[in-house]
Amino acid sequence: MLLPKFDYQAPKSLREACAMLEEFGAKAKLLAGGTDLLVNLKKKLLAPQQVVSLNKIKGLNEIIPKKGKGLSIGPLVTATVLAESGLVQEQLTVLAQGAGRVGSPLIRNRATLGGNIVTARPASDLAPPLMVLGAQLILKNKDGEREVEVEKFFKGPGKTSIKSKEILSQIYIPSCEGPCGSAYLKMGARKALEISLVNVAAFLELGPEGSIRQARIALGAVGPTPLRARSAEKILKGEKPQGKGDSLFLEAAQAAARDGRPIDDHRGSADYRRALIEILTARTLMSAYQQLMKTA
Amino acid sequence: MKKMTISLIVNGQEYDLVIPVNRTLTQVLRENLRLTGTKQGCAVGDCGSCTVLLNGLPVNSCLILAVEADGQEITTIEGLADGEKLHPLQQAFVDIGAIQCGFCSPGMLLTSKALLDKNPAPTEREIREAISGNLCRCTGYQKIVEAIASAKADG
Numbered sequence: 001m002l003l004p005k006f007d008y009q010a011p012k013s014l015r016e017a018c019a020m021l022e023e024f025g026a027k028a029k030l031l032a033g034g035t036d037l038l039v040n041l042k043k044k045l046l047a048p049q050q051v052v053s054l055n056k057i058k059g060l061n062e063i064i065p066k067k068g069k070g071l072s073i074g075p076l077v078t079a080t081v082l083a084e085s086g087l088v089q090e091q092l093t094v095l096a097q098g099a100g101r102v103g104s105p106l107i108r109n110r111a112t113l114g115g116n117i118v119t120a121r122p123a124s125d126l127a128p129p130l131m132v133l134g135a136q137l138i139l140k141n142k143d144g145e146r147e148v149e150v151e152k153f154f155k156g157p158g159k160t161s162i163k164s165k166e167i168l169s170q171i172y173i174p175s176c177e178g179p180c181g182s183a184y185l186k187m188g189a190r191k192a193l194e195i196s197l198v199n200v201a202a203f204l205e206l207g208p209e210g211s212i213r214q215a216r217i218a219l220g221a222v223g224p225t226p227l228r229a230r231s232a233e234k235i236l237k238g239e240k241p242q243g244k245g246d247s248l249f250l251e252a253a254q255a256a257a258r259d260g261r262p263i264d265d266h267r268g269s270a271d272y273r274r275a276l277i278e279i280l281t282a283r284t285l286m287s288a289y290q291q292l293m294k295t296a
Numbered sequence: 297m298k299k300m301t302i303s304l305i306v307n308g309q310e311y312d313l314v315i316p317v318n319r320t321l322t323q324v325l326r327e328n329l330r331l332t333g334t335k336q337g338c339a340v341g342d343c344g345s346c347t348v349l350l351n352g353l354p355v356n357s358c359l360i361l362a363v364e365a366d367g368q369e370i371t372t373i374e375g376l377a378d379g380e381k382l383h384p385l386q387q388a389f390v391d392i393g394a395i396q397c398g399f400c401s402p403g404m405l406l407t408s409k410a411l412l413d414k415n416p417a418p419t420e421r422e423i424r425e426a427i428s429g430n431l432c433r434c435t436g437y438q439k440i441v442e443a444i445a446s447a448k449a450d451g
Contacts, residue, residue, distance in 0.1 A: 001339040007298060008317035008363060031361070038320070038359045039340045051317075055364060080353075104429025106344055106407070109353045110360070192428035193342055 032115035075114020094182035128201035128218035154225035181291030202284035222260035232256035253282035302366035307375030321357035333373035344430035347403035373402035394443035396434035
C-alpha cells in the first residue's frame, strides 16, 4: 500500500508549527507517532497537501509534576512511556493501564497521547482514563492558547472541538485531594491489536469522613464518543462502601450498563456490550477501591 | 519540501539518501538499501513483519516516514548476526525449530532481541506479550516462545 503524495514540513518550534497551520489550515495534517495518520493516508481516507511533523519540536514529550497540583504531560509522550512510567503507574494508574492496551508493543513505541486524543476514536484506550482523571487539554494557536475539559472535547467518531489551526500542546491532570484509586479494563476478541468491544475506566476518591467524595466512570466503544456513566456515579457519590464494596459497586455497574449507548456491529451485539459494561464497571470499581484502601 | 536528503544509520553504517518525503522506512530499507530482510506484510502496522529497531525500540517501519528516521539508528535483521556467527536468538530459533516459512522471523527476532535487552529474564507471559505485535501464520507461536526463553537462559 503506497502513501499518497504530500509536502512535508518539520517545524522546530510550536510557534513555527502554529504559523504553518495558520497558513495551511485544513490542508495540513499534523504528524505525531504516525500510527493513525499513515494508516489513514494509505487507506485513502485522508489526503492532506501538507504533513506537518511535530517531532522536531523539543519539550513535547515530557511528564512534569506540578508541585503537588498534578502532572503536565506533553502530547508526544508515547503509550509505552505512559505504561512504563513509575510516576504514571502510581499516580495515574488508570492511564498507565489504558496506555498498556493500545494496539501492540510495536504500536505503543510510536503512538502518542496527543495523537490518540485528537484522532478521537470511540474505542480509544486513553480517552476514558483521561476523562475519569479530569484532564484538561491545552490547545495552542498562533495567537495564544485555550483550555478545554477532556470530556467537552469529543464530539463524535473522529471529531473533536480542535480547530484546524490549533495544536494540542499539553495535557494537564490534577492530583487527588484524598485517598484515590483508579483502574481500566478493555474487553476485546484478541489480547492485542484489537479495538475494544467495551472498555471502562473508573476513578474513586474518598472524602475525610470515609465516604466516596468523587466517583467517575467512563465507558468506551459504546457510544459515538467515550461517555461518562452519570447515573452510576450518582449511586456512588456520598456512599461508604461496606467491606470490599461489592454490593454497592454491583448496583452502580447495573446503572452503568443503562448509561451506555452500544450498537450492534460486527464485533458484537448491543446486548452483549451492555452485559460487558456491567461486568467491567463492577471490576474496575472494585480494583480502584482496593487501590484506594491501600493508601487510605 | 517534496524530497529530502537524509542520513540513516543502519546496522552501524551511515547511508546518505535523497528520497521523496512520502516513502516509508520499509520502502527505503528494502528498495533503496536493498536490505530485504525486513518484510512488508499488511503495511498498516497490524502484522509486525516490518519490525525494525529504531534507537533500540521495536517499531513498525511501515508506519514511519523515512524522513522522520533521519539521523536515527536503525537495526534490521541483517544487523543481528556477527558476520557468519548467528546471534544467540537466531541460533535458538534454528535449534528449537521456531522458523517455518520465515516471513515473521526477522520481526520476531528483532522484537525478542529488544525484549531481552530490556528484560533479560522474562516470564513466558512477558514473552508472549512482547511478541503480541508480531503475527505468525505457521508455527502457532509455541516454538518461538520456547526459543526466546532458551536464548534468555543461555544468552
